[in-house]
Amino acid sequence: MSDKPKKSSFIQGQITSEFIGNSIAKHQSKTAIGAHNIFLGQVRADVIDGKTVAAIEYTAYEEMAEQSLYEIRESAFAKYDLTCLHIYHSLGLVKTGEICLFVFVSAPRRKVVYEALEFLVEAIKEKAPVFGKEIFEDESYTWKKNT
Secondary structure (H helix, E strand, C coil): CCCCCCCCCEEECCCCHHHHHHHHHCCCCCCCCCEEEEEEEECCCCEECCEEEEEEEEEECHHHHHHHHHHHHHHHHHHCCCCEEEEEEEEEEEECCCEEEEEEEEECCHHHHHHHHHHHHHHHHHHCCEEEEEEECCCCEEECCCC
């Protein structure tokens, strides 16, 4: 799996509802697809040590992260009967309530999209070198731990 990824998986700032809607709409012409499933990761206003998270600033070693996401995609295609799959992750500042991760899978049948989506989200959290700095309302910060 040493092929280079072709398009960026990263979006600067939040992933908008317009972007998500347009991504879904583009698949209406693919009539062999019978099911879609999406995961939307949203920044939570967690309270840590008495401080409330106001935003997360995401950074990544982009070339390494793209390669990791490419390998995760290829693993999902090898394991599941998928027609399409897309992964988008935010970079930069994303405020609480905004979307930071969008994973979209499509297949001829519905059962596989649930299984594949869970596999993908867990693999992204575990393997992708994307880092989040949780910024509190008082502008102090802590590095996010993926759970």
